[in-house]
Amino acid sequence: MLDISSFQPLFPEERVLSEPRERTSTLLQKVQALSAYQKTPVGQAVAPLLRSMNSYYSNKIEGQHTTPANIEQALQRQYSNDSDEKTKQLLAIAHIRTEETLEQRLAGMQIEDLFDPVFVQQIHRLFFDAMPAEYRQSEQGENVIPGEYREKSVRVGKHIAPEPAVIPRLMREWSGCYRRIRGMESILIATACSHHRLAWVHPFIDGNGRVCRLHSHLILHRIGLTQGLWSPLRAFARSQETYYARLANADLQRRNDLDGRGNLSQEELVHFVLYFLDCCLDQIDFMLGMMDFAGLRLRLHHLLAYLHANPWQISSEKSLIRPEKTLLALETAALMRPLSRGEFAQILGESAATTRRVTRSLIDFGILRSGSHRDDLHFALPLQSLRFVFPRLWPEAEV
Secondary structure, eight states: OOOGGGGOOSSOOGGGOHHHHHHHHHHHHHHHHHGGGTTSHHHHHHHHHHHHHHHHHHHHHTTOOOOHHHHHHHHTTOOOSSHHHHHHHHHHHHHHHHHHHHHHHHTTSOGGGGGSHHHHHHHHHHHHHTSOGGGOBOTTSOBOOTTOOOOSOOEETTEEOOOGGGHHHHHHHHHHHHTTOOSHHHHHHHHHHHHHHHHHHOOSSSOHHHHHHHHHHHHHHHTTSSTTTOOHHHHHHHTHHHHHHHHHHTTSBOOSTTSOSSSBOHHHHHHHHHHHHHHHHHHHHHHHHHHOHHHHHHHHHHHHHHHHHOGGGGTOSSOOOOHHHHHHHHHHHHHTOOBOHHHHHHHHTOOHHHHHHHHHHHHHHTSEEOSSSSSOBEEOOOGGGHHHHSTTTSGGGGO
16 A cells, blocks of 8 residues: 555655745735736636636646637537547536636635645535536546546556555645645745646546646635636646646656655756746746737737738728728727727717728627627727737637
């Protein structure tokens, strides 16, 4: 029987944490700067897009990625006739629904409860409950029971996962360590450590990587760091080889007396923590650059200039969008608040007929949305707008 100390250390000794703590301090400072953009209309438009993007990148890490356009179609319940493609669409939708549902529940949860094994099982249960029963199978054809620990021995690469009988004990040990952690910097480090150690336990027959990534994202969301504007999942996928290599290296056994006090290498666990934090910093820096007001204003102008020059994009023989005149109205809707039709017309300064045509064109393209022809105009981010408004955020959506 595997000893309970087999995946120690769960949290590195303080003597090796100076570099991770420097990273977390920098991260928290940058998150504070990013928070200024959270409640802007453009910031709020990013949140649902981020869920779709997370599902895409989590699928991609598993080698099961579909296209952004197919994800958008699946959100409208339009599934591919190809069985494999439909499976990928369903996996993406399951991720989106699980992330959205649990984000809504997090406000009523204590941070330590996110490290409860029951919460981990809940992530798995919600994800696979969102899949039709006939699709709840591993690649090896084994049935996946939502939320239930595996009852079969498995090997993942070079890693021989713990025997099923010890999973409940290991998960209690995992929980007991991380739920005691206090202080924002330490919780960040614990989130990274828990990501690897949860993957090491491999508690489910399938879906472990997805659960680990969702778990990390949800903790970062709960402690107020992502603010609906970023997620490390994008960085994991964009450095996929490094992600897998760091996970595998943290499986290695302790090298010598200086390499911690547990069975596994403390040095490699710290390397994974640094990689995890660097992924977070990379995404925060990227979004800080994208959300900068001056840069965003320029990119909105580029979008309007494109729509003016390419009226076929908005089903019009002739575009009445004048970029210089339309920019202020669109910028106000993006950076300040939704606008009434009258306010939009006043800022635009065009005739009533032209205003209606311009408004309709922007709605048809999707950069504005409205419930009816009388409702307020809300800023939105359709996939086709990303190459202008948020270039490189989701490059695959720009194709």
